[in-house]
Amino acid sequence: MSGADEFGEIARLFRPLTRGDAGAFDLLDDAAVIPQRAGHDLVVTKDAIVEGVHFPVGEKPDLIGRKLLRVNLSDLAAKAAEPFACFLAVAWPAGFEVRDRERFALGLHADLETFGLALLGGDTVSTPGPFTASLTALGWVPQGRMIRRSGARPGDLVMVSGNIGDGVLGLDAVQGRIVDRGGQLAFRYRFPEPRLDLRDLLRKSATASADVSDGLIADVRHIALASGVQIHLDLDQLPLSRGAATWLEQQPDIAAALVRLASGGDDYEVVCTLPRGVRRPPGFTIVGEVTEGEGLEVRAAGRPVDPGQGGWTHV
Numbered sequence: 309m310s311g312a313d314e315f316g317e318i319a320r321l322f323r324p325l326t327r328g329d330a331g332a333f334d335l336l337d338d339a340a341v342i343p344q345r346a347g348h349d350l351v352v353t354k355d356a357i358v359e360g361v362h363f364p365v366g367e368k369p370d371l372i373g374r375k376l377l378r379v380n381l382s383d384l385a386a387k388a389a390e391p392f393a394c395f396l397a398v399a400w401p402a403g404f405e406v407r408d409r410e411r412f413a414l415g416l417h418a419d420l421e422t423f424g425l426a427l428l429g430g431d432t433v434s435t436p437g438p439f440t441a442s443l444t445a446l447g448w449v450p451q452g453r454m455i456r457r458s459g460a461r462p463g464d465l466v467m468v469s470g471n472i473g474d475g476v477l478g479l480d481a482v483q484g485r486i487v488d489r490g491g492q493l494a495f496r497y498r499f500p501e502p503r504l505d506l507r508d509l510l511r512k513s514a515t516a517s518a519d520v521s522d523g524l525i526a527d528v529r530h531i532a533l534a535s536g537v538q539i540h541l542d543l544d545q546l547p548l549s550r551g552a553a554t555w556l557e558q559q560p561d562i563a564a565a566l567v568r569l570a571s572g573g574d575d576y577e578v579v580c581t582l583p584r585g586v587r588r589p590p591g592f593t594i595v596g597e598v599t600e601g602e603g604l605e606v607r608a609a610g611r612p613v614d615p616g617q618g619g620w621t622h623v
């Protein structure tokens with residue numbers, strides 16, 4: 309792409325996504341400026357996605373843009389942060405035509421509007437490899453109030469929002485390995501819903517929290533390690549959608565199937581710890597408890613199980 313084309317395209321595709329934020333300088337400067345917000349900390353998170361690793365080859369470009377934003381907002385949600393802005397780096401692969409680039413930008417724009425944040429800057433490059441993009445998301449929390457992974461205390465209960473397992477079954481559905489009547493599982497895989505609605509509740513009551521991206525077991529293990537406590541997870545309590553419950557009934561080894569649902573990831577729900585005295589909030593399920601000790605103990609089908617890795621890993 310010639311220089312003129314590259315910068316013309318940045319202006320055409322991405323300037324609308326700044327949504328008029330003055331700190332973006334219309335995407336014409338070397339950098340952006342973020343004014344401080346009194347009494348607040350800026351929470352910063354970054355996740356990348358790669359074609360064939362995070363979404364199927366041939367996925368619609370608008371869905372890629374939306375998923376990229378949503379997985380990052382999920383981390384802000386778990387930290388009880390209020391989304392404020394983001395930065396985008398995108399590497400266009402060969403064959404990703406101008407129409408595809410426009411659709412990627414339109415998808416991202418639609419969700420920036422939905423979640424009320426602005427694009428303040430980024431970088432646009434080309435790649436001989438697969439589509440790759442990364443987004444840095446920024447959000448505000450009252451000073452010192454980001455919910456950490458490290459605050460779980462013995463006696464706390466472990467709770468998870470929504471349902472677990474639709475992400476991994478949705479990928480099975482998209483790749484044709486299971487039937488998905490009505491397409492709900494595939495929809496949940498393609499359109500994670502960042503749980504920004506939980507902000508007040510987490511700020512008020514959670515001692516620790518994380519979003520479920522790698523897999524419930526792995527993400528709970530992160531909380532146990534960071535907090536220096538032991539966590540006991542009971543997969544028989546796993547909250548399941550109708551589709552996941554139907555799938556589970558058909559599995560020959562229920563314990564192994566539960567471990568799969570709790571290790572597959574792509575759920576983008578929030579798992580948190582709350583003191584035992586706090587009433588279980590609506591929409592949350594108690595899946596375990598915190599004790600003194602270290603690491604994770606997992607039960608399924610009424611007996612202890614070896615959870616293995618418990619989540620997705622790249623290396």
Ligand SMILES: Nc1ncnc2c1ncn2[C@@H]1O[C@H](COP(=O)(O)OP(=O)(O)OP(=O)(O)O)[C@@H](O)[C@H]1O
Binds near residue numbers: 354355383519521522
């Ligand atoms: N390349 C890297 N450079 C610096 N820090 C990194 C890098 N990769 C990961 N981290 C840091 O490691 C920690 C864990 O990152 P991780 O990506 O596993 O968290 P996550 O975003 O919650 O999970 P997921 O990536 O599955 O959505 C975070 O503090 C993250 O900033």
Ligand SMILES: Cc1ncc(C[n+]2csc(CCOP(=O)(O)O)c2C)c(N)n1
Binds near residue numbers: 356363479620
């Ligand atoms: C095509 C395809 N194959 C597999 C998966 C599953 N997957 C890939 S990375 C990841 C963890 C979160 O990402 P990260 O830790 O890299 O931020 C998960 C659950 C997928 N989403 N799409």
Ligand SMILES: [Mg+2]
Binds near residue numbers: 356
């Ligand atoms: Mg990450």
Ligand SMILES: [Mg+2]
Binds near residue numbers: 355379380383521
């Ligand atoms: Mg993440």
Ligand SMILES: [Mg+2]
Binds near residue numbers: 382383518519521
């Ligand atoms: Mg996370």
